[in-house]
Amino acid sequence: MNNENGYKIRQEVPADHREVENLIRDSFWNVYRPGCSEHYVIHVLRDDPAFIKELDFVMEQDGRLIGQNMFMRTVIDADDGSTVPVLTMGPICVAPELKRQGYGKKLLDYSLEKAAKLGFGAVLFEGSIGFYGKSGFDYARKFGIRYHDLPDEADDSFFLCRELIPGYLNRVTGVYRTPSGYYVDDADVEEFDKDFPPKEKLKLPGQIF
Numbered sequence: 234m235n236n237e238n239g240y241k242i243r244q245e246v247p248a249d250h251r252e253v254e255n256l257i258r259d260s261f262w263n264v265y266r267p268g269c270s271e272h273y274v275i276h277v278l279r280d281d282p283a284f285i286k287e288l289d290f291v292m293e294q295d296g297r298l299i300g301q302n303m304f305m306r307t308v309i310d311a312d313d314g315s316t317v318p319v320l321t322m323g324p325i326c327v328a329p330e331l332k333r334q335g336y337g338k339k340l341l342d343y344s345l346e347k348a349a350k351l352g353f354g355a356v357l358f359e360g361s362i363g364f365y366g367k368s369g370f371d372y373a374r375k376f377g378i379r380y381h382d383l384p385d386e387a388d389d390s391f392f393l394c395r396e397l398i399p400g401y402l403n404r405v406t407g408v409y410r411t412p413s414g415y416y417v418d419d420a421d422v423e424e425f426d427k428d429f430p431p432k433e434k435l436k437l438p439g440q441i442f
């Protein structure tokens with residue numbers, strides 16, 4: 234996809250890998266925790282069987298990468314004993330200096346459209362309703378889907394869902410299963426991060442880890 238604003242969205246190729254990892258690192262650094270792990274997460278996920286190469290996108294402008302998004306296959310463990318195939322998403326990011334300028338929504342909407350065209354039924358994701366609600370996400374609880382290992386009384390407002398096929402989750406209730414590839418060891422993150430330019434880790438207000 235090319236755009237009159239000078240950016241294009243295309244599939245990631247192997248030559249993009251390190252630039253994408255740097256972009257993710259810059260975008261997530263000190264946001265949710267001191268430092269970040271998301272650049273290592275995508276490094277690991279690319280080799281995961283649940284990774285969907287056809288839905289691994291980068292946004293490019295003036296010869297540099299300014300955004301990325303990717304999807305993974307996962308399932309809902311339904312209360313009736315069945316498993317319901319769904320997608321999860323991310324990491325998704327845009328370059329820090331371009332945040333809140335509409336690039337993230339354009340990338341998100343494009344990638345969701347591509348996922349729908351491939352026939353996937355729904356996306357479940359951890360994020361802010363303030364941003365993702367603008368692209369059709371709602372609280373997963375409204376679809377009858379629960380977040381794994383979360384106590385009944387806990388805040389689940391971070392857990393979002395969007396149907397790509399209308400009615401796909403009708404009559405489905407159950408527990409969402411996060412793909413195991415998202416769980417990485419802190420020691421492995423630290424070792425991987427040594428290959429990147431030094432950055433200061435800071436403990437900041439609003440971090441959740």
